[in-house]
Amino acid sequence: MVLTGADVAAHSTRESLWMIIHGKVYDLTEFCSSHPGGERVLLKYAGKDATEEYDPIHPPGTIEEALTPDKHLGDVDLSTLAAEQKPAEQPAAKAPSGDAPLTLGACLNLDDIERAAEKLLKPKAWAYYRSAADDEKTHDWNRASFYSVRLRPRVMRDVTHVDLTTTLLGCKSSLPIFVSPAAMGRLAHPDGEKCLARVAATQEIPYMVSANASVGFEELAALAQPGQTLFYQLYVNRDRQKSEDILKRVAKAGYKAICVTVDAPVAGKRERDERAKLDEDAATDPNMQKAVKSAGPDAPDAPQDEPSQGIAQALGSYVDATLSWTDLAWVRRASGGLPLIVKGIQTAEDAALAAHHGANAIILSNHGGRQCEGAPSSLETLLEIRKFEPRVLDKVEVWCDGGFRRGTDVLKALALGARAIGIGRPFMYSLAFGDAGVSKVATILRDELAQNTRLLGATKLSEVVPAMVNARELEDNLYDGPYESPVKTILARL
Amino acid sequence: MVLTGADVAAHSTRESLWMIIHGKVYDLTEFCSSHPGGERVLLKYAGKDATEEYDPIHPPGTIEEALTPDKHLGDVDLSTLAAEQKPAEQPAAKAPSGDAPLTLGACLNLDDIERAAEKLLKPKAWAYYRSAADDEKTHDWNRASFYSVRLRPRVMRDVTHVDLTTTLLGCKSSLPIFVSPAAMGRLAHPDGEKCLARVAATQEIPYMVSANASVGFEELAALAQPGQTLFYQLYVNRDRQKSEDILKRVAKAGYKAICVTVDAPVAGKRERDERAKLDEDAATDPNMQKAVKSAGPDAPDAPQDEPSQGIAQALGSYVDATLSWTDLAWVRRASGGLPLIVKGIQTAEDAALAAHHGANAIILSNHGGRQCEGAPSSLETLLEIRKFEPRVLDKVEVWCDGGFRRGTDVLKALALGARAIGIGRPFMYSLAFGDAGVSKVATILRDELAQNTRLLGATKLSEVVPAMVNARELEDNLYDGPYESPVKTILARL
Amino acid sequence: MVLTGADVAAHSTRESLWMIIHGKVYDLTEFCSSHPGGERVLLKYAGKDATEEYDPIHPPGTIEEALTPDKHLGDVDLSTLAAEQKPAEQPAAKAPSGDAPLTLGACLNLDDIERAAEKLLKPKAWAYYRSAADDEKTHDWNRASFYSVRLRPRVMRDVTHVDLTTTLLGCKSSLPIFVSPAAMGRLAHPDGEKCLARVAATQEIPYMVSANASVGFEELAALAQPGQTLFYQLYVNRDRQKSEDILKRVAKAGYKAICVTVDAPVAGKRERDERAKLDEDAATDPNMQKAVKSAGPDAPDAPQDEPSQGIAQALGSYVDATLSWTDLAWVRRASGGLPLIVKGIQTAEDAALAAHHGANAIILSNHGGRQCEGAPSSLETLLEIRKFEPRVLDKVEVWCDGGFRRGTDVLKALALGARAIGIGRPFMYSLAFGDAGVSKVATILRDELAQNTRLLGATKLSEVVPAMVNARELEDNLYDGPYESPVKTILARL
């Protein structure tokens, strides 16, 4: 059936809610109340074409999975749609600093990429990538913790040739670096995660695809070059069957390992993200604009609106908060026996438990400061493991992420026992420049790593040893309370 | 007797000082010298209607208690009062930052509420609530001390359901939070403390009514819902009989416990409050305006004015500075045996003494940084108790206040042994939005607490344990001098 | 002989240099090269009336002491002096912050007094009082060190009455505070140090008169009230006979003790002071103005001018750098046996040596940060003495100065064993307001001390004990190298 714009426009209320996506008309009346992103946004586009809004934040197939086929009412005759009256383009949420680099050539380091992205990305995209929990102290601390560590460069060693290659779970990598899973690449670039996949291939580094990627994981796998390493990041779904289905498809698509994210049973409070949503609502909703204007002492008791959700909360709504250690075996089974990575370890206790429960690698991570405000940086957790559970470093591969921006940041973690480092936001920011941007991030890190490995007096990663790092300042602030080894406790119970 | 405005205006000097309050004419000539707020402000309104000035800073009944009935000379014929020539509206003491949220809907956290209040409240109200002692370093430190503590989030635990309920002295609360006693709510909103009482009922959290509330404690009790918990904060009066009378009325009104404030034998030096008063005086007093204009090198030796008192000093003038531990028994007796809370404990020694002298709960508090500049934050005092007097935590309930703004702040204190947290300024700031504002503060805290309890891997408050906190940085700066247990000393003397 | 302005003007070169001071004509041709303030300033006023420049920075009698009587050539006929063409008034060296208080009534604390002084004083006066050595880090640290110390307020003690009186070397004082010696009071106020002397009398606190006071010490003594305590600060002169003469006069004038300043064998490098001098030179010297204008890349090698001296260097030029411990006995003898105070102790070693060599009191001081950049604050030295030489506290009175601005600063030092605190700059700044300003400084400190003594739970100074202070942060940074007791070494040699 072919419908007209006017047909659809007649169904713009909660009682009957139709919407156009990619030229198709859907009836969302029933679905409305269970929309992970809340009802309000659906009502905003009720009776209209929501393709432009829908596209960059939903992976392909989302609507098809969410609705039964009968909710697809037919196609719309595009010629019958009135050109939408858009509100004037919103200014960027924050004026970028005057000297932000404007070209990729002017970007000398990963901070330059970030500043450029702040200028080039849409406010909503910038807010989503950049946001962190609460007051963003943990985000800032992730970065600052590197500055409190000193290097101990050794001299008079032949450093003509330097070899940065390593393996992650047996997969070769040209660098001790992988692309961290981050969602919603198409907010920044039409090709979204495809850029990440293509460049990870040419740069020969593993790419861990986000469960919330805005390009389907099978589409990304189809782009893979021979020998390219893809990992899949899983958020376990409340509906376990859905997760099992995905895991089978992931294994079939050639992914080399499954990463279970354990630090996000609920989404963190990312106010920057929420504010971007509020700003957008205010710009498009005449009622809210009015409310803003009339507010003040004379109208203090105005009825409180349903709070706007940021992207993070909308995305995380299906995550299973019941996940526990014994589920690891289920994940492995469902994936057909792929190696397991556990992401989000923040204490020595949980590092030991992960190793005990069969994880092949763990990622020390506080989710880029996006989850629990106050969590330790991955460097701190690494030092805590060295203090309380040093044998974990022999039993599993220990990877880190969070705030790594410089080659020396990476080297500090490697020296203390990490095997690989995940880079998240910088790659997302670099999507503002497409493939060239992603490639630049990898190249900058490669150059800085090579240069500083040499300056440390090392020629391969195995020569980057603990004695090359003075982390005294962090060590003196490690947890020092009573420590009870959880694995000992488990073993004692047996 | 009915008097005219002209009759009253004829008595505008220290020799004969009449004033109109709520349409009644009072003779304040004798009272003038004992006015807790000083003579000057009375002289300023001598012969005039002072209702507008009087109202928000005096609890009902103040004037009736202070004067004998013969000082009520009669009523004024309101039609005979000339419309007052008001000075132009004073600008806010400080321009708020450009991006202060203007609506409650735009307030995502308690800091937003504070910034909104700075913009919406009258300068005098803002100054009174916000002010702290001396250079406000203790105020700032209260907040900063949370940032020096890290959390240790545990993962892979089923956190689907989280239960934040607890009890305070046996009274149920939906949150480990109570409304701290703070004075002068009507500076911010015509309903003043009534908003706090109403919302505490709907949010099911205890409300501790300030001795200096601008709504009478009996009026507030009359608003209470069945099962609602009200505590009463007492400043012991130099005239002990007055305190006994109040305590009897408090018990009769249904208050569940008495809180004795022990950190304010004299008021702290709150310069922000004093400056707001000076500004107000300057704006209304032609002589002071002139003085300001002519000041400078040519007039350095101008006679020094009697210093302006801030609200805090005026309010605190009746407090009994002789209070000592043995008085606790008297308070309990006078209240008919209500549980006792001691507020303002700042050392391990005094925590032990309070427990020894029969307190049921203690509040670790430096009065929001409003009393002794340099006092420890409540987190520091809590750690000091764990170090020197750990048994106190078993003997009394330990509550904390001062600088708590985030769910994680609350969780840090709870993990270290606190049972409940008092929130003061944020609730006062939220009065700028009336009931909706107060409710928003509670809701924000509830959401943040639920979210972060889960992120810590806990599902109820008893699972928030010391090992979830790394307070090493504070611990390493605790008092380390010789420690003499005061209770041991007392027991040794017996 | 009576000379005309034209007569004098004819002698304006280094070959023949006459000058008018207070209506008298002096021949400075020979003296010029030994002028402590350098030749340049003399050449600037050669042939002119320099009274206005001379007056506030030279104590009475300076010129008479420096020149033999024959250099007084006669008096000038004042009617023959042309009215001087003054350059336009120089703007203040630095724009004061917009909200600097403008009246004494608006000054609530000692920082307000400082900010007012910055606005009200002449740039040269402000620069001289405020300047400190090098990058002024020690000056700033003096103040900051107080913030790193926490108080431990005790509660539930009867603090109705508080007694702040004490004695300094047996002399009664209403406060544990004395006026520190500081020079050049007449830069700020025509009455200069007379204001300090008068107010010290009414406030009943000791006043230690600076050796470089701009009012003669005998003139100040003549103003003293019965029972008033004056101390005299001595800089030992290279010409010891001059010092002996002064000490005799000091003793005769009724001074109660002699303070030997030991931290200034040479003056510190006070660049703020030097810059003020440079600015003044530039404003009055056409050649320098031109140089400033033409400077830049085209004139990089311009001949370097003789550097301008600040006031500090000019004042200190007579100080004897050979002073050593054995000279204390000489000072005492020359003063007829007055008690001795040694000012400028910065290590535990020197505290012990001072006590060993018979000092009655020592002042822990880094000269307000004006001498050796990097020296410890007096709190640190006090803690160092407690660590290495605790018996010194029993043998001599230990006084402190440097950066004390708040009642709590004073109480922190007293709790750790200091007996009295010197206040320097704040009193000098307060001279901008004359007697009323000086009085205000004392009153603010008195009020803050009374208030905070009560808030600490004490009612007299002897109850302010070490356990009321947590100085852990400073203690953990004390010198920890090998410590050799110098007194033991001396005794071992005997």
Place this chain on the structure above:
Amino acid sequence: MVLTGADVAAHSTRESLWMIIHGKVYDLTEFCSSHPGGERVLLKYAGKDATEEYDPIHPPGTIEEALTPDKHLGDVDLSTLAAEQKPAEQPAAKAPSGDAPLTLGACLNLDDIERAAEKLLKPKAWAYYRSAADDEKTHDWNRASFYSVRLRPRVMRDVTHVDLTTTLLGCKSSLPIFVSPAAMGRLAHPDGEKCLARVAATQEIPYMVSANASVGFEELAALAQPGQTLFYQLYVNRDRQKSEDILKRVAKAGYKAICVTVDAPVAGKRERDERAKLDEDAATDPNMQKAVKSAGPDAPDAPQDEPSQGIAQALGSYVDATLSWTDLAWVRRASGGLPLIVKGIQTAEDAALAAHHGANAIILSNHGGRQCEGAPSSLETLLEIRKFEPRVLDKVEVWCDGGFRRGTDVLKALALGARAIGIGRPFMYSLAFGDAGVSKVATILRDELAQNTRLLGATKLSEVVPAMVNARELEDNLYDGPYESPVKTILARL
């Protein structure tokens, strides 16, 4: 052969690339690909007169050494060269602060010199001297580490006369200071390093000539005064024969010691320097200007340009990265037995190794923060040596550099065992004022050293002892991991 400008202009491509330097025409077609500074800059000046660009950044003889004689095609007829169309003068990269001193007379300290240089130097020169690695944290920390150290001034000692003389490897110096090797003096002044050599002579301090000086080392030696001390800083060339040739010439020219720089096997990442190059390229290259203008969201994938090299990378391209300890003997032999200094020691291990392998002096240095970001300051390395390898201080002379700006900075290092301090950037900055500037730097340091040596209670450098320094804050953050003495390991192997 005499060529015309038109002849040369016809060879402006990579296929045939001619260039005019000092009136001579060279064929650079073959050389182009091996130019240490990259091809791009050559192409920019292809077919043109590049003298002005070439001159200040190449030492004399560079082109003659790089090309075989046949590449010199002949001289150009200067009259045939068209006057070049220069782009408008570029503004300074950064607006200097408003109060930067403009004349040498207004410079009171080394920071003033730096601020003046920022204003007076060309942006490229400023960027080259000032730049440091990565985020310049190490550069900043070099300076900040001094502030964390306190002095312990001793009093009551005769400090009338102070003697600052010392010897460096037996060579007399009037100060414990030498001119550190720094390259490219002619960027700042036409006479470049000649200024340094001349003033080092008059100030009687050693001058260590940079391997990359823009004035030839033999020309500098020819300027030397009798008894003047010159050291030569060597970067070992990949072509060892070239280094041997240089060392012979150095020894013949009268240099007193050879300094082998060991912390720069590759150049650090100096982004300030690289940015200055980018700015310059952008100002002169129409294509780049266009790229800058058109950049933005619409052109995100613009092809990435070959990155611009800063001066540092260009200069360092010949350095031999295979250098190892056993090469020290070769250097000594090649120099005819001159004493050896090893510059760039950053750990106790390498200090011990340098001493073991026969170095006569070591320089604790992180290359002014220009190499490995995160390296320790020289004060920290000095303390580390005191902790782990104290005997090194007896075996070799220990010199320091990096961030020294004040007399007290120097004294702190001397007290802890350093014998001499290298001053680098301040002397380079001072070249903006020519000889007078260089002289002023030395004079300021001399005055500050004399003054503070006295204030410490010392009269000669041997009296500046460890107990005069409290470095507790740095000591408590020293490396504390397992320490393995490398010399013991070597000896155990024998």
